[in-house]
Amino acid sequence: xxxxxxxxxxxxxxxxxxxxxxxxxxxxxxxxxxxxxxxxxxxxxxxxxxxxxxxxxxxxxxxxxxxxxxxxxxxxxxxxxxxxxxxxxxxxxxxxxxxxxxxxxxxxxxxxx
Amino acid sequence: xxxxxxxxxxxxxxxxxxxxxxxxxxxxxxxxxxxxxxxxxxxxxxxxxxxxxxxxxxxxxxxxxxxxxxxxxxxxxxxxxxxxxxxxxxxxxxxxxxxxxxxxxxxxxxxxxxxx
Numbered sequence: 001x002x003x004x005x006x007x008x009x010x011x012x013x014x015x016x017x018x019x020x021x022x023x024x025x026x027x028x029x030x031x032x033x034x035x036x037x038x039x040x041x042x043x044x045x046x047x048x049x050x051x052x053x054x055x056x057x058x059x060x061x062x063x064x065x066x067x068x069x070x071x072x073x074x075x076x077x078x079x080x081x082x083x084x085x086x087x088x089x090x091x092x093x094x095x096x097x098x099x100x101x102x103x104x105x106x107x108x109x110x111x112x113x
Numbered sequence: 114x115x116x117x118x119x120x121x122x123x124x125x126x127x128x129x130x131x132x133x134x135x136x137x138x139x140x141x142x143x144x145x146x147x148x149x150x151x152x153x154x155x156x157x158x159x160x161x162x163x164x165x166x167x168x169x170x171x172x173x174x175x176x177x178x179x180x181x182x183x184x185x186x187x188x189x190x191x192x193x194x195x196x197x198x199x200x201x202x203x204x205x206x207x208x209x210x211x212x213x214x215x216x217x218x219x220x221x222x223x224x225x226x227x228x229x
Contacts, residue, residue: 033214045156045203045220052215091155095214100171101146103155 002027004094006104013082014112020067021077021107023092029053032096034075036066039089039106048090051075079109087111114139117221119204125227126194134189134224136204143209145187146218147171147179149200156203162187163209194228201225 003026013019025034036048051059051066059066067076079086092104120135138145143164148156148171158171162181176198178190187206191198205218 031214033216035217037220043201043225044222045205047217047219050215050217095216100158100161101218105155 002029002094002096002102004092004102004104006092006107008107009105010108010110012110012112013079013086015084016081018078018080019082019109021079021090021092021109023075023077023104025073025075025092025094027073027094027096029096032094034066034068035093035095035101036064036075036077037091037093037103038086039091040085041088045091049077082111084111084113116140117204117206117219119202119221119224121224122222123225125229126191127229128194128196130194131190131192132194132226134191134202134204134226136187136189136221137185138187138204138206138219138221139185140206140208140219141184142206142219143184144207144216144218145181146205146207147177147187147189148203148205149173149198150203150223151200159189159202191226196228199226199228 005024032053034051038046049061063080065078089106091106095101117138146161147159157173160179162168202224204221207216207218
């Protein structure tokens with residue numbers, strides 16, 4: 001069965017520093033996608049970044065990058081130069097062939113001034 | 114484009130009441146989804162639809178019903194509300210890419226429902 005794990009319930013980072021949020025997944029499928037979403041205190045779910053299983057390069061979107069290690073089945077989100085507005089809940093999600101995206105439990109990030 | 118819109122934003126129901134949560138998307142997406150998010154938890158899929166007239170159950174469908182008569186709309190019906198249905202409900206949509214694993218979902222702002 002497909003499974004996705006975020007082992008860090010909460011993380012603290014100093015403003016302007018980089019932070020890595022962990023995500024591991026378990027699947028026997030070869031074709032899959034990995035997504036990261038941000039949920040600020042206002043509650044909406046904001047898509048951040050996508051990585052496909054066949055993508056040879058790590059995905060990047062501005063200050064967000066995805067450290068994809070296929071053999072380890074990990075897809076960690078790296079946020080560079082953290083800002084106060086990055087304080088939020090972050091969800092890793094996994095999608096294989098089909099329609100059912102599986103979401104992790106989330107990591108709450110606190111950015112300190 | 115408004116994206117995915119949901120109404121209402123907040124609602125309080127009494128046990129046993131019924132209501133419909135509305136969801137509309139203007140991105141011409143084929144796939145639509147309903148999730149619930151309990152406090153401090155991740156998202157659980159209630160129902161999804163791959164096109165008008167086609168719906169299927171997700172992980173936690175009990176106590177809910179859906180319909181999809183148009184591409185744009187995907188309402189979620191709660192019958193006989195129970196306190197266990199207190200949650201935040203998110204509607205999402207995606208294009209429905211061939212192969213399925215590249216499909217990014219875009220979410221509405223959510224409906225916060227309390228059942229007392």
